[in-house]
Structure formats: structure tokens, C-alpha cells
Amino acid sequence: MRPVRFIGRLAKLGFAAFIVMTLAMLAWTFLWPGPDVRGMQQADVIICLGAGMDPDGTLDAAALARVDRCVQLFEAGLAPSIVFSGGAARLNGPNAGAQMALYAQSLGVPAENTDAERRAQSTLQNALFSMELAPDAQDIILVTEAFHLPRSWASFHWARWEMGLPNDKNFHLVMSENVRRNLPEGSVNWTALMRESLAIWFNVARAAAYTLAPNPSVDWLH
Numbered sequence: 001m002r003p004v005r006f007i008g009r010l011a012k013l014g015f016a017a018f019i020v021m022t023l024a025m026l027a028w029t030f031l032w033p034g035p036d037v038r039g040m041q042q043a044d045v046i047i048c049l050g051a052g053m054d055p056d057g058t059l060d061a062a063a064l065a066r067v068d069r070c071v072q073l074f075e076a077g078l079a080p081s082i083v084f085s086g087g088a089a090r091l092n093g094p095n096a097g098a099q100m101a102l103y104a105q106s107l108g109v110p111a112e113n114t115d116a117e118r119r120a121q122s123t124l125q126n127a128l129f130s131m132e133l134a135p136d137a138q139d140i141i142l143v144t145e146a147f148h149l150p151r152s153w154a155s156f157h158w159a160r161w162e163m164g165l166p167n168d169k170n171f172h173l174v175m176s177e178n179v180r181r182n183l184p185e186g187s188v189n190w191t192a193l194m195r196e197s198l199a200i201w202f203n204v205a206r207a208a209a210y211t212l213a214p215n216p217s218v219d220w221l222h
């Protein structure tokens with residue numbers, strides 16, 4: 001009976017932790033303050049994390065909102081360049097990093113002030129691959145939705161440590177919007193929020209496996 005009781009208690013603790021994390025995630029989603037560019041600190045680079053994209057390269061509304069925010073920050077003079085991070089939706093198809101960079105350029109950002117990370121298929125890969133493009137940056141602005149910001153912050157700190165970079169980097173979190181919404185009615189996309197509740201734990205498990213394995217593959221982080 002003891003193993004059964006232990007498993008039962010472990011399951012209860014796991015469920016309680018999931019509920020607490022979900023409530024915390026909902027709180028920071030809807031309470032995260034919008035950016036005030038007048039009071040923001042100058043940074044070395046802006047990193048825009050990729051969102052959804054159709055196989056033909058059409059960016060979804062969440063990705064466009066992230067780029068819009070990055071362009072606003074760039075035009076405010078908060079950083080000299082933007083790294084757009086995101087891989088392809090299908091083999092040999094267009095990648096989100098390049099598509100977002102092209103959209104930013106259409107809004108007036110010079111091509112020489114943009115860079116595209118073209119491989120990432122997850123937040124952990126966003127962190128690893130985009131940091132390779134800006135290894136010397138100390139102050140970094142991360143842009144994504146509010147519900148995704150804490151996981152992004154943790155992923156970039158993990159990537160910094162995993163890559164052996166100096167512990168002098170500051171990650172400044174800026175939301176593109178608080179939560180994804182269903183178009184055209186604008187209602188909250190609760191499915192995306194529930195996925196995020198699970199993704200937080202999945203992120204922890206994948207990062208731990210990658211760190212502890214003797215010969216890890218970045219494909220594990222997909």
C-alpha cells in the first residue's frame with residue numbers, strides 16, 4: 001500500500017503545482033504592464049520570438065503584433081538592431097525569422113538593422129540560436145505576448161548558462177500584447193493559455209534532459 005499512497009500523494013502534489021502555476025500564469029497575463037518607451041533602458045539588441053506561420057510563409061496575427069512592437073521599440077531608439085527568431089513550418093519552406101524581418105523592413109526598419117535566426121522550433125531553441133547571433137549583447141529586450149514572457153525569460157537564462165556566456169546579461173521583458181485573441185471577434189484564446197500552462201513544465205523537462213545528457217541533441221528541444 002505504501003507505494004500506492006506515495007504515487008497518490010505525488011499525483012496530488014503535481015496537480016496542485018499545475019493549478020498554482022496556471023493561476024500565476026493567468027495573473028501575469030492580464031496584469032503585465034504595457035511598455036512605456038519613455039522610461040525604458042537602452043539595450044544592445046531586441047530579440048523577437050517567432051509565433052505562428054502558415055507553411056507558405058504567411059505570418060499570423062500574433063507574429064505580426066510581435067514585429068509591430070519591435071519596430072516601435074527600434075524607432076524609439078531603444079536598441080540598434082532586431083533579431084527575429086523562428087524556423088520553417090515545413091521542410092524547405094520559408095522560415096519565420098526571415099518573414100518577420102521582411103515585414104519589419106516593410107515598416108521602415110533598414111535591412112542592415114535586422115537579423116534573422118532561421119532554425120528555432122521552440123522557445124528553448126529561440127534562446128539558444130538567437131543568442132548565437134548576439135553573444136556580446138549585455139542588455140537584451142525580449143518581445144512576445146505577456147503569457148509567454150516568463151517562460152522566455154527562463155529559457156534565455158538557461159541558454160546563457162548552457163552556452164557558457166558571462167553572467168552579466170540583463171533580459172528586459174516587453175509584451176507585444178497580453179494574450180492571443182480569436183479573430184475577428186477579439187475573444188481570449190483560452191486554448192493558447194492552457195497550452196502555456198503545460199508548456200512551462202514541458203520546457204523544464206526538456207531543458208533538464210538536454211543539460212544532463214552526455215551528448216545532447218538540439219532536436220530534443222523541438
